[in-house]
């Protein structure tokens with residue numbers, strides 16, 4: 348119970364009546380339903396860079412992140428003299444087992460390549476360790492020389508090189524994979540995707556999946572800085588974006604944009620009127 352209450356505070360929303368595994372949440376002006384009924388199979392899919400990871404080795408700004416010494420992570424550092432930093436797990440990656448996702452099937456949809464074999468291996472072991480054993484056994488195991496055919500390249504449920512803005516399609520592939528390879532049927536509404544970039548979250552508007560932007564408190568331009576937090580991983584129905592350092596429902600953000608542009612029009616009209624009077 349404490350967990351839900353905390354999550355809701357983090358979202359700056361209020362709780363309505365709880366009934367039959369569904370909690371109604373007031374997302375500013377809209378009632379949204381949080382599915383707390385984990386009896387149905389659910390899927391949590393994650394972006395990698397700045398979601399499961401943070402800016403490499405930046406413990407000065409992200410003191411709770413964890414550096415994996417020796418594991419090269421090239422993300423966004425290609426153009427620097429060194430070309431990489433060591434893989435740095437976000438608080439989300441370390442605390443995944445404290446979120447509702449520990450009861451869900453897991454997947455990854457990364458626009459980058461998720462590093463070399465060693466980074467992929469660490470990330471996969473993070474996923475394995477986060478969930479209950481029956482869910483963990485549904486994930487592929489890491490195998491290398493013994494069976495190269497098993498190596499992760501770009502296959503579901505660990506999808507890499509999944510283009511920015513097209514992640515909803517990769518998430519579909521993960522859902523299909525669980526159906527065809529694991530005989531697990533996951534309803535669209537029980538699918539949750541987490542990513543630090545707005546460009547990857549917005550396209551989920553056209554789907555029945557849920558998508559939440561993370562790393563809202565720590566930003567690095569259009570990217571996250573420290574990566575996701577466990578408190579940002581909640582089973583909220585719909586699409587949630589970062590605004591002013593917090594997660595806010597898409598409708599509320601777009602509503603305020605409309606208000607702003609209206610105010611802008613009024614200001615322009617006033618200026619035009621003043622000019623005419625002169």
Ligand SMILES: *[C@@H]1O[C@H](CO)[C@@H](O)[C@H](O)[C@H]1NC(C)=O
Pocket residue numbers: 375376602
């Ligand atoms: C909430 O919805 C009502 C009725 O549609 C509308 O009048 C009001 O302006 C909305 N408020 C916000 C903050 O969106």
Ligand SMILES: *[C@@H]1O[C@H](CO)[C@@H](O)[C@H](O)[C@H]1NC(C)=O
Pocket residue numbers: 441442444445476
């Ligand atoms: C999550 O995993 C970490 C590290 O394996 C462990 O220390 C922690 O107790 C676990 N938390 C929960 C809620 O299971």
Ligand SMILES: *[C@@H]1O[C@H](CO)[C@@H](O)[C@H](O)[C@H]1NC(C)=O
Pocket residue numbers: 484485486487488
């Ligand atoms: C992965 O390995 C574990 C332990 O060896 C095993 O129980 C599980 O079935 C394996 N999973 C797959 C998909 O092969």
Ligand SMILES: *[C@@H]1O[C@H](CO)[C@@H](O)[C@H](O)[C@H]1NC(C)=O
Pocket residue numbers: 530
């Ligand atoms: C798939 O799952 C369904 C329902 O859980 C079950 O009835 C069916 O036997 C399973 N099929 C296979 C091939 O395991």
Ligand SMILES: *[C@@H]1O[C@H](CO)[C@@H](O)[C@H](O)[C@H]1NC(C)=O
Pocket residue numbers: 402405408566567568569572
């Ligand atoms: C991103 O973070 C790095 C490390 O703190 C910093 O050097 C860089 O200026 C930041 N870029 C933006 C756009 O915030």
